[in-house]
């Protein structure tokens with residue numbers, strides 16, 4: 563007779579491993595089905611302070627403290643070098659944690675998956691889920707190769723592969739967020755001194771933006787994000803597009819003058835989407851498998867861990883008291899949709915020209931800058947104190963379209979029109 567698990571989890575990334583650790587700690591029978599062998603490369607290296615409470619709960623804080631670079635804030639700059647503003651989490655509105663971590667995801671994800679094993683979850687790597695079938699008592703997962711796994715409940719944490727969303731055709735994309743990104747690791751990128759060397763830097767040009775994430779003493783993760791249509795029109799390979807964008811921006815030329823690429827260039831496209839449903843009778847979606855909204859504010863891993871926690875807590879309660887399922891699933895759907903709506907609004911604002919004008923003119927009036935800082939740290943804005951300040955921030959952004967409340971950026975800020983080069 564086939565073994566029946568309480569919960570089967572597709573994917574051993576941050577969402578899946580988080581749920582596995584928490585369920586296993588409660589004594590539930592959990593299996594994680596992961597198609598890769600860890601460690602494996604993954605993008606998403608800058609974490610947020612609001613995940614620290616979860617790291618304590620997962621029992622991995624000390625390991626992160628010992629091995630990962632601490633991050634104290636961020637910087638947003640214009641590509642021409644005209645304006646830049648740094649922010650530090652210590653100045654955030656009522657922030658409990660004043661730092662987070664920059665991590666190499668291969669190591670971070672392996673650490674979390676190992677933790678799931680340690681706490682008693684069964685982890686099967688190099689095991690790919692092909693499809694699922696639900697019935698009144700549970701779910702059967704068909705594995706590539708022909709065997710099957712049976713569980714009472716399923717958490718789909720398969721990342722952007724979104725096994726459930728794809729099978730049930732739940733995925734919807736955002737017409738205004740069709741982006742393309744190319745990224746790699748470099749050594750020798752110029753950094754500032756002291757804690758400024760730990761900041762995530764965002765460099766914004768007219769039509770594309772960069773991230774620079776320090777990973778350790780030497781290596782920096784660097785990526786560029788542009789419209790998918792622009793990338794296609796340029797007819798460049800991802801390597802050539804990344805090289806071109808670095809040469810095109812004055813700030814990046816300076817920071818990268820002595821830098822050498824030490825990894826292949828990876829790329830991803832059209833990655834922002836959401837599933838119309840986040841729960842079914844027997845399944846819940848967590849992390850990117852539920853939805854992903856643009857890398858700009860580094861919210862991906864935070865949302866993956868947060869939703870992994872929520873799924874684990876809900877299912878643990880439901881396994882004891884099945885009658886609570888409809889209510890808890892509804893609450894999960896509402897909460898995660900609400901959170902994604904908040905970030906969607908913030909991300910949409912970033913891609914408008916006035917965002918950078920307002921953001922690089924921070925004001926302490928009404929503690930607006932500390933409130934925005936706090937949201938960037940992962941404050942999900944459930945308190946009224948954050949909520950009304952964010953409404954004022956959006957009002958200022960809206961008014962800035964029509965009147966210069968904050969100094970306008972002059973035309974030089976825009977990157978010059980690209981000189982197209984043939985694909986390498």
Ligand SMILES: Cc1cc2nc3c(=O)[nH]c(=O)nc-3n(C[C@H](O)[C@H](O)[C@H](O)COP(=O)(O)OP(=O)(O)OC[C@H]3O[C@@H](n4cnc5c(N)ncnc54)[C@H](O)[C@@H]3O)c2cc1C
Nearest residue numbers: 573575576577597606608691720721849850857862863866
């Ligand atoms: C360009 C870019 C930059 C980003 N930068 C950041 C950043 O700086 N900070 C940040 O927090 N986030 C960032 N993100 C987002 C971040 O990468 C994701 O949000 C995060 O990895 C989501 O975690 P997850 O556990 O949901 O999914 P994943 O980490 O993708 O894990 C899913 C796992 O499921 C496995 N899997 C998939 N299909 C199957 C299957 N059929 N069977 C078995 N296993 C399967 C995969 O192998 C994978 O290991 C970025 C994203 C992009 C696209």
